[in-house]
Each structure stands twice: as structure tokens, then as C-alpha cells.
Amino acid sequence: MIEIRINGRGGQGAVTTSEILAIAAFKDGRYSQAFPHFGVERRGAPAMAFCRIDDKEIKLRTHVYTPDYIIILDPSLLNLPDTLNGLKNSGIIILNSKEKYIELEKKYKIIYVDATQIALDIIGKPIVNTAVLGALSKKTSLVSLNALKDAIKEKFSGELADKNIEVLQKVYDSTN
Amino acid sequence: MKKVIEGSHAVAEAVRLCAPKVIAAYPITPQTHIVERLSKMVADGQLDSEFLCVESEHSAMSACIGAQATGVRTYTATASQGLMLMHEMLHVASGMRLPIVINVANRSVSSPLSIWNDWLDAMAVRNSGWVQLFVESSQEALDTTIQAYKIAETIHLPVMVCIDGFYLSHTYEPVDIPDTVAGYLGDYKPKVVLDPKNPITQGMMAGPKAFQEFKEQQHRALLSAKDVIKNENREFNKKFGRIYGDGLVETYNMESADYAIISMGSVCGTIKHILDEKKISDIGLIRIKTYRPFPNKEIIDLTKNLKALGVLEKDISFGIGGALWADVKTFVDKPVSNFIGGLGGRDIQIEDIVKIFGTIRKEEENIHWVGSQLKK
The missing domain is CATH 3.40.50.970 (Thiamin diphosphate (ThDP)-binding fold, Pyr/PP domains)
Incomplete structure (x- = not known):
């Protein structure tokens, strides 16, 4: 079973990230589960969501404590002591950042994506959830690009779906 | 679909x-x-x-x-x-x-x-x-x-x-x-x-x-x-093509069990996960699906050859203990420990349930508050 935690700030789309990922993983033929760490919701406050992916039915319903992946939607969250809590030694960080974090790279594999700029360019808002998933799909075997596109179409409609798919494709193509 | x-x-x-x-x-x-x-x-x-x-x-x-x-x-x-x-x-x-x-x-x-x-x-x-x-x-x-x-x-x-x-x-x-x-x-x-x-x-x-x-x-x-x-x-x-136990209760891993944990709701998924992952054979799960009317006959039949039980529940009937525990106790004449946890959204973790299994095996009867931070 693969466990993923998404750390973001209220309004960035952490919960939606986990939901799109779970929908897409199921479209790839695997079992999945996504759920929010529900707090008192405020824009800008740290927010968390979880996702599990497995080849068999997922019965476990605890929060995710030792993730295999942590998706960080806002690099300033790295200043908080709990952001990397529980990440497995072989764990991977998907980080929305222009800057490189050399010290952290000594300990963990980091996949960088400048999601904020791409989201601003295409959607016009700093909602970075689909962008980070493009990088995740390109650099890992966790979820396919086509399944993510289908999941976005299921979650959003019309222009919003089209723009999010454009973001996804752009990040996928530009990540190396 | x-x-x-x-x-x-x-x-x-x-x-x-x-x-x-x-x-x-x-x-x-x-x-x-x-x-x-x-x-x-x-x-x-x-x-x-x-x-x-x-x-x-x-x-x-x-x-x-x-x-x-x-x-x-x-x-x-x-x-x-x-x-x-x-x-x-x-x-x-x-x-x-x-x-x-x-x-x-x-x-x-x-x-x-x-x-x-x-x-x-x-x-x-x-x-x-x-x-x-x-x-x-x-x-x-x-x-x-x-x-x-x-x-x-x-x-x-x-x-x-x-x-x-x-x-x-x-x-x-x-x-x-x-x-x-x-x-x-x-x-x-x-x-x-x-x-x-x-x-x-x-x-x-x-x-x-x-x-x-x-x-x-x-x-x-x-x-x-x-x-x-x-x-x-x-x-x-x-x-x-979908069935849930007999509608009143669902059992899991009870084939060779000496002990059972009784609970309800979504935490039973976590219990099943642990029973599978840790390949536990002496403890099974009795999941109560129908709480009212209470499945007293089913509980009596399912527990008759067991040594002891534990009831895990996310509630407290103040002044007596867990409500589900009190119901089970009405019909079962053997040690039944009560585990009250998960109140106000506190996550019941894998380690909590492993610890509960250990306590059930002691065949005692006490009320335990899961993860209590209070002095005894």
C-alpha cells in the first residue's frame, strides 16, 4: 500500500489534490482512498489531506502517519516543524517551489515543480493541485497522465476542466 | 457503475x-x-x-x-x-x-x-x-x-x-x-x-x-x-451481490479465535486491516451492524466458546461506562473489557488497537480510556 500526504494552505486545493489522485488511481485499475484532515477551515492556514493506493481493497481508516510521498503545495510550509513528519527514509517529496532545497536533498528525493507560476499563467489563480499531479505522474509510476486527465474531467467541468488539463499537460511535458 | x-x-x-x-x-x-x-x-x-x-x-x-x-x-x-x-x-x-x-x-x-x-x-x-x-x-x-x-x-x-x-x-x-x-x-x-x-x-x-x-x-x-x-x-x-454478515452482526477472523473485539462503524475496517497484516489468529472481530434492536442472541452464540472479550466504542454513558459495553455485559457472562476511544475525532491508531488486543488477552474486566492523558 502506498500512502501519500498532501500539505498545503487553505484555498490551495490540498483536499482536491487527494481526491483527483484517488479517482485517477482507481481509473488505472487500483484501489484508492482519499480523505481530508479536517480542521477549522481558513484561507492560508496549513491544511492536510491523505490518499492511499493499493492493489487490494483498502480497509485501513486511520490518518496517514508514515507517508511514502509528501506533496507540498507551498514551500513556506517547510518552515513548520511538522511538515515532513513521518516521511519514510526512502520517501519522496513533491515540492511546489522555484528554489532548490539543497540541504533537504541530502536526505530525501525531491521532485520540484514551479506549479504556482504555471497555474497563474493558465488558470489565473494560484491553485496548484493539478500542476503538482503532473510532476508526480511524470516522475513516478503512481498514476498515469490519461487517468489524471479523466479524473479532472470528472471533478471539474467546462473551461475549468480544460484549463486544469492544460496545466497538467504543461507540467508533465516540462518536468524532467 | x-x-x-x-x-x-x-x-x-x-x-x-x-x-x-x-x-x-x-x-x-x-x-x-x-x-x-x-x-x-x-x-x-x-x-x-x-x-x-x-x-x-x-x-x-x-x-x-x-x-x-x-x-x-x-x-x-x-x-x-x-x-x-x-x-x-x-x-x-x-x-x-x-x-x-x-x-x-x-x-x-x-x-x-x-x-x-x-x-x-x-x-x-x-x-x-x-x-x-x-x-x-x-x-x-x-x-x-x-x-x-x-x-x-x-x-x-x-x-x-x-x-x-x-x-x-x-x-x-x-x-x-x-x-x-x-x-x-x-x-x-x-x-x-x-x-x-x-x-x-x-x-x-x-x-x-x-x-x-x-x-x-x-x-x-x-x-x-x-x-x-x-x-x-x-x-x-x-x-x-453484496452482503454484510447476517445483517445484524458481521464476523471476521473468528475461525480459530479465543478472544473477540466487538465494535461498530468504520473503525472495524482498521481492525480488519490489523488482523490481516499481523496474521493474528487468536482474536476475531464481531462487528455490530444493527445496534437497535440489539442482537443479543447472536452475541451469546458467537461468544460462547471464547475466553474473554473487549468492546471498543466511541461513546460514554456517563456513570456506567460505554453504552455498547453495558449492552454486551447484559448477555455475556465472561470477562468483557471496555475501551472508550476516538472521542471528539481522536484518531484510533494501529498501535492503540494492538495494545487493546494485548489487554483483551489478559482476560480481565476494566474500563480503559484509549490513549488517556490523565493520571490514574
């Missing part, structure tokens, strides 16, 4: 398929997504129903009572303080023998204020004469909500389907949504209806010569729900 959807939306799909003519609800966390989705379905023309956005939960249940008495299927959903405000009318609904269906997205009760999950709300209304069903997954939430209408309309009593707030209501997971419930759930055919052309009185006053018999009949009707629930569990399986 099988797809990944939110537990709340799975419940809304079940309600859409059962097509109640009147939905009366007031939004409250964590129930909100259920009624939000139903409201959208009505507005989009996917569900031919009158959606009453009432001013309180007391009114929600009152509206359902009035509508149901005229001979139509009704629905509401609530949680926590909403269920508390509705409590008075829950007794009226069951006393009038109206087969109303409610989903409760279980949440704690103030004070202190908590928006998070436990069973304090549902347990506080366990004497209101409703059938109370607790489910483990979103799929079971959908399936049980459909069965609830069949059960309610067969025994003329209201049914409450409890889903853990957030753990189920806000979780996305794969759910198979039936295309139709035709062939399983027919049209609602009430025996007695309020009709201006043929006036009758319902829910009137009963003097000391009559009142007690009303209550005795209600008790008999609720006990008769056991056979109906078991039958609907089988009938549902024939039509949709």
Missing part, C-alpha cells in the same frame, strides 16, 4: 434511487455534503422531490412526520447538535409508526464544542424507538440506506443509518452505484394515511388505560425488525 466518490455523495445516490417525495433538512457539519448534493439533484431535475430547507432540525423531523403521515416516502439527515434538537420528534416519529429514514453523520456533542467524529449523538437517542444501523464503508452506507426504506416500510418504524462523520462522510473511495432499485424497492404503500376526504387522527393522546400497550407494541415491532433486517440483507444480496 463503480467509481470513486465521497461517502456523503454515495448516501445521496442511495436516496435518489429510493426517490422520497419530501426531503426536509438543515445543514450541519459533517452531514452537509449529503443534503447539498440532494438539493442539487432536485434543482437539476434528477430527483422528483420537494426539498424543504427548514429552519431547524426539530422542524426537519416535524416536516418528515407530517409528510410521511400523508402517505409519501420522506428523508432527512443530520448530526450532533442537530440530532439533539430533533430528539423530541424522533420519539413522535417512532410512536406514530412512521417509516422515515435518516442518515446521521456521527459527530460529537457539545460541550466542549467538537465538529469531529464519535457516536455520542446516536447513542444519546438509542431509546427513541428507531432502528439504528452502523456501517463500515461508503458502499455499505449506500446499500444500507436503500435497505433502510425496505426495513422501515415493512415494520412501520423509522430507521437511522449511522455513518462516521469525516471517516466515511468525507472519504472518497470506490463505490458501486446501482442503476436502479426497481425489483428490490417498490412504491411506498402505506396502510393508513391522513386524507381530508377521510379524516382520522394520528399521534393523539392516550390515557393510562391505553398508553402502555402502544409502547409494548412498539417494542415488539422493533424486536421483529431482526428477522426483517436479516431477510433484507439476503434479498439485497440476491439483487445486487
